[in-house]
Amino acid sequence: MELFNDLLKASACSVLFFAFYLLVLKKLTFFKLNRFYLLATLILSFLIPALNITVERQVAQALSIAEEVATFDQTAQTEAMPTEFTALQTSPVAPSFDWFSLLPYLYAGIVLILVGIGFWQLISLLWHARSNQKTTCGLKLVVKRSGFTNCSFFNYVFVDQERLTEQELAVLLRHEQVHAQQYHSIDKIIMMLAKAVMWFNPVVYLWDKALEQLHEYEADEATSAHFGSKEYASLLLRLAVSKSNTPLIHNFVKSPIKERIKMLFNSKSKNMKKLMYMLVVPIVLGLIWGFTVEVVEVSVSKELVKAKEETDPIIGKTIKGTVEDITAESKFFKTIHFKTNGKIYLINYMSFIKINIGDELTIKISSKKESAKIDENKKVVYQTPVYSMDQAFNANGDSLIVKPKIKKHAFLYEGNKARYATSKINEIERNSFGYATKIQLNDGTFSLIFDIGSLKTKAKSFKVGDEVLVKFIGEKLIAKNTYTSSKLIAMYSQPKKVSVDQFNFVQ
Incomplete structure (x- = not known):
């Protein structure tokens, strides 16, 4: 689809x-x-x-959660082959005919028929151009008394000389020469292919007429400048009775005569x-x-975390120490002077958190920033870096003082750009044959909807309320916090229950 x-x-x-x-x-x-x-x-x-x-869009995420997901994913990949994953399983059922599967073949058949008709008309034009040729002004004249006459295709001009005076023939040849020099016939072939591919779209037929009209305007402008607008307009009117239904040619009077004559006498548009x-x-x-543009939130990769750790060894680490001093930075923030291993670190925290001088704490550092102030000489002085804490416990590590703020994401990225997420089955839709056609997951914040009708699976091992790990690609945001995908790679039950092989469902 x-x-x-x-x-x-x-x-x-x-x-x-x-x-x-x-x-x-x-x-x-x-x-x-x-x-x-x-x-x-x-x-x-x-x-x-x-x-x-x-x-x-990279989104910062608590390191503890990233480590937990990465550890789980690594364990899943190493243990999935011999043991312990429940995956969507297929089971043999009576074959059923899917009528919608015929649509691509029906569409392709119509396209091929239309392209075939176009090329048949092209071959017919070339066949007529084989005989009675004579060359003048770079054009190949083909004398023709019936059918399509007074028209051109590339540098082939089909004329009925017996019904034209020498002056009229000169005007017609000048007109068709413009078509040949500007390669208007290439446009006609492009439109033939466009109409074949997009045959169901009525706009493409109006597009073809508009482009053909521009071809005639362009040729009329050049020809009337050479012979005069009045004389040229009278010739258009006299030959208006001669028409052709061949779409690949440029007929001298095929386009609406009234609009062409009106355009001849219109004033030119300003530059x-x-x-x-x-x-x-x-x-x-x-x-x-x-x-074409899809904005997705991506958690910070392991490489960025490692680079951060190499820049400052305590970021993402847990340190133990004593609060030596506390300074108030603003109404909402304070800074503790935290001593550990003989070093003092400045760590920000919210004012409402109860921390006192002398407290022994275990703190997990999340990030840092450079603090700057201006001295009396209006020079910028950089102080010791100020860190932010992710979690803080008492000295024994059994009482949580600062709870981590974790932003939830609909899914995370693997190294191969596949997405994965842990969620619960909210709904399973099945057709009359018992096949699962749609599975909707919801973790309380985000919904993931998977169209799995093409997988031909009954998914008997799964039911509403099960917690699962899913891997997929090609997601699309269809509403706030709601994604959909028709390319489910795999789905595993959580916790691990049954020992089966891992399946891959990308089709």
Whole structure:
């Protein structure tokens, strides 16, 4: 279903880009810029959904919790193969036919048919171009009395010479020469492929007509400048009865004649209006942010913790000592002068915590910062670093004075960027055959919803209320504190109950 999600996103992009063209750019006479805009935004409509940008926001976490999770994960990986994990298990059941599985094949079949029709029309054009050729002004003239006439494809021009005077033929050839020089036929082939891929999107057909109209405006502008607007407009009206239904060619009078003649006599847009094209930048950035950027919270890695420990050996460590002095930094904070192993450390703490001079404490250091003050000469003087405590116990270590403040996270990251979390099963949805299709977890703060219909498992070993460890990738934030994923790697019961092999469910 990921393909259909990307196609829907591409359709949404195309709607916004084309709406901007209709509302802002269509009336401008910068035909080349408008053509470039339509081609560039068409390609962007397909590229933006294909991007996947993950913005990782590092969040500080208590070291004790990180160590506990890392230790548990390491134990799980070393012991999972021979013993002690309960995983989602598959069991043989009667085969059932999934009609939704036909959708990708149906879509692909329609795409192939449309592409085949387009290439058949291309082959037909090349077949007609084989005979009765003569070259003039870099164009290859193909004399043709019926079917598609007075039109071009690349540098092949199909004309009905018997119905044109020499002057009219010269005007037509000049017009078609512009099409050939500007490679407008490449645009037609691009649109043929775009319509085949996004055949369900009505905007892409309007896009094709708008681009073809720009081709004609561009050719009309160059031709009328050479022969005169009035003479050129009269030729357009005279040949308006000749039309063709072949989408790959540029017919001299295929586009709406009224709009083309009106555009011939319109005043040119001022160059200052080119700044209006810059307005599309916020649209592009908004679509990229909305469809491709995913912000996830990442706990501080072991490497960062190790680097911190190497910078200051007591950060993350537990030290024992005596409170030598206490100074009040503000109404809410105080600093203790803590003596341990003959050294004095300055440690901040909240004023409401009861700590007295002479107390013997066991303190766990969480972080530090450099304290600075300005002396009488207005020079900055750096004092001894000031530390923050994560936990503090009395000397015996049996009475907790300062409790750690731990921020909860929906999931953590492994070294291979897989996510993992410990939570409880809140809900299990099953279909009429007993297969588990959706499992929802909730730890009291965060919800994780897993779409596991493709795994074909009944998950008999799990029930609502079980505590589990899950590993997964490809999560998406769908609401506050709620993530969903269709790529569950594994799920284990907690605590360990049954000895089975570890399963991997990435498909």
